[in-house]
Amino acid sequence: MPGRNRVTLREVAEHAQVSVATVSRVLAGNYPVATETRRRVEQSIQALDYVANVHARALAGVAPRTVAFVLPDIRAQAFAHAAQGVEEASAEHGALCLICTTQGDPERERAVFHLLREQRASAVILIGGVIDDEEYCKRITDLSNGLTAADSRLVLCGRPPVDGVPSIEYANEAGAYAVTQHLLSSGHQRILFLGGPTSGPATTTVTDRLAGYRRALGHPGWVQPSDFTRESGYQQLCARLPEDFTAVFAATDLVAAGARTALRSHGLRVPEDVSLVGYDDLDLAEDLGLTTVRVPYEDLGRAAVHLALSSRTEHPVLETSVVVRTSVAHF
Numbered sequence: 001m002p003g004r005n006r007v008t009l010r011e012v013a014e015h016a017q018v019s020v021a022t023v024s025r026v027l028a029g030n031y032p033v034a035t036e037t038r039r040r041v042e043q044s045i046q047a048l049d050y051v052a053n054v055h056a057r058a059l060a061g062v063a064p065r066t067v068a069f070v071l072p073d074i075r076a077q078a079f080a081h082a083a084q085g086v087e088e089a090s091a092e093h094g095a096l097c098l099i100c101t102t103q104g105d106p107e108r109e110r111a112v113f114h115l116l117r118e119q120r121a122s123a124v125i126l127i128g129g130v131i132d133d134e135e136y137c138k139r140i141t142d143l144s145n146g147l148t149a150a151d152s153r154l155v156l157c158g159r160p161p162v163d164g165v166p167s168i169e170y171a172n173e174a175g176a177y178a179v180t181q182h183l184l185s186s187g188h189q190r191i192l193f194l195g196g197p198t199s200g201p202a203t204t205t206v207t208d209r210l211a212g213y214r215r216a217l218g219h220p221g222w223v224q225p226s227d228f229t230r231e232s233g234y235q236q237l238c239a240r241l242p243e244d245f246t247a248v249f250a251a252t253d254l255v256a257a258g259a260r261t262a263l264r265s266h267g268l269r270v271p272e273d274v275s276l277v278g279y280d281d282l283d284l285a286e287d288l289g290l291t292t293v294r295v296p297y298e299d300l301g302r303a304a305v306h307l308a309l310s311s312r313t314e315h316p317v318l319e320t321s322v323v324v325r326t327s328v329a330h331f
Contacts (some may be wrong), residue, residue, distance in 0.1 A: 007050045016044035065095035065122040067305055070112055072104045072128040077282045078297050082157065083125055093309050095122060101228025102319070104128070108138060113143050117150045120261050123308035125301075127157040131206030137162050155308040157300060168304050168316050175293035175320030176212025179277050180249060182291070182322050184216060187331025188247040188275060191217070194237055194259055195251020196225045209251050209279060226255050233258025241266045246274060253278040253285045253292055255290055260288060271329035281323050289326040293300065296320075 013020045025033050026041040027096060033041075044050075069086040071079045083099055090097040099119065102109040116124055124131075130136050138160045144154040156167035182189050183284060193213045196206045206228075214221055226236040233255035237248065238280060241262065248263075250256035256278030263274050270276045278285055281294035296318050303316060 004181060007048045012044050014047055015048055015151075016040045018284065029225060042276040045237035055130055057129065057137070063308070065093070066093050066098055066119070067093075067308060068098040068100055068112075068116050068121045068124045069301070070100045070102060070109065070116075070124060072102055072216075074099060074101050078280050079127060082304075084303040085298035085303075086125060086305055087301075088298075089293055089302040089305035095305075095309065102128075109140075110143070113146065117152065117266045120150065121147075121152055124151045125155045125157050125304045125308055127304075128157060128159065128161065129203030131201050132160040133203050136160070153308055155304050157304040158205075162329050166307050166315070168300060168307055168318070170295050170300055170318045171278070171320045172208040172236045172295075173196075173212040173215075175279065175295070175322070176209040176249075177216045178212075178320070178322050179279070179291070179293050180213045180216035182324070183247045183249065183275065183277060183328065186275070186328050188237075190245040191221065191247045191249055192240065192243070192245040193221055193223045193249050194226050194240075194255055195228070195277070196223065198236070199229055200233065206251055226251065226258075228252050228255060230254045230258040230261075234262045237262040238265070241268075248274060248276050250276065250278045253280045253290060254293070254327055256290055257284055257288060260290075272325050275328040277328060284323070285323070291325045291327045292323055294321050294323045301303065 009020050009023055013023045016023065016043045018041060022033060022037060023041055026038050027259070039097055065089045067086065070082055071083065073079065074083070099331065100112045100116070102112060114125065120286050141164065144165045147154045156165055158163065158169060159167065161167040161169070180191065193210060196202045196210065210223065224240045226232045228251065233250060234271055237259045248259050250259050260270055261275060263270055263276070268274050276290065278290050278292040281292045285292045300318055307316070
């Protein structure tokens with residue numbers, strides 16, 4: 001309640017009938033304490049509603065471990081699923097999870113990393129598609145070196161690997177290849193790829209999916225740019241209609257949802273007239289009966305935490321899989 005004095009460490013110790021040092025050890029979690037003693041201290045902490053002074057604990061070198069998950073946009077469902085995995089795995093490790101957003105701005109990303117260094121985050125996990133160029137590699141190397149100097153650790157999640165930086169990926173290109181093969185095996189030859197930026201260079205997320213599509217076809221195929229939104233999927237497919245393709249491979253499920261609306265607005269049925277597939281396996285994919293590629297985003301987040309809080313330097317790649325529903329017709 002307002003005006004109430006903060007409960008002190010000494011008051012917790014007196015309530016639990018232990019020393020202040022014992023309470024500190026229980027809070028720090030880095031020194032052996034008898035089970036019964038720990039139980040009494042934890043009960044007293046709860047009974048008195050004690051809140052630790054985080055700044056004081058940091059000065060004493062016993063700050064709680066924190067894992068920061070840095071993502072472009074928390075509204076994106078794929079990132080939200082990954083964040084859930086990060087949160088669950090952090091809790092398993094007894095660490096707190098922080099969620100930070102950058103809106104895709106490199107300068108904001110630097111500011112976030114500066115703050116996380118100041119707050120002594122135990123590890124930072126960075127997710128989101130990027131343009132894989134020399135500037136990106138230099139930026140990531142600088143960020144990683146800065147965290148290492150602060151006894152922290154950077155892990156790249158679903159991003160292109162950079163030498164010396166732990167990373168975890170999913171089989172992005174392989175998933176696109178597999179879902180394109182599914183269309184080909186269903187008798188489709190003219191398959192439109194709907195995805196990629198309407199201006200500027202493409203991120204690795206879309207370039208890998210486009211590469212898998214082209215590898216399955218054995219030629220460049222037919223490509224219509226579309227940003228990763230429902231609105232863009234609708235507008236960009238409308239710009240391509242009417243055209244004689246029998247299937248559309250949308251680069252994301254959101255793009256596929258927009259494409260489905262575009263097809264229906266032109267009097268075309270899915271899958272009777274045009275088959276449709278997506279990528280990600282978001283919740284809406286099941287609602288739409290959409291055949292898509294499942295990305296294990298929660299597993300990706302969990303694995304990133306396990307890697308971040310270890311000393312391992314491996315580069316695991318999680319498998320993707322095609323989820324077959326009712327949006328593809330067999331010729």
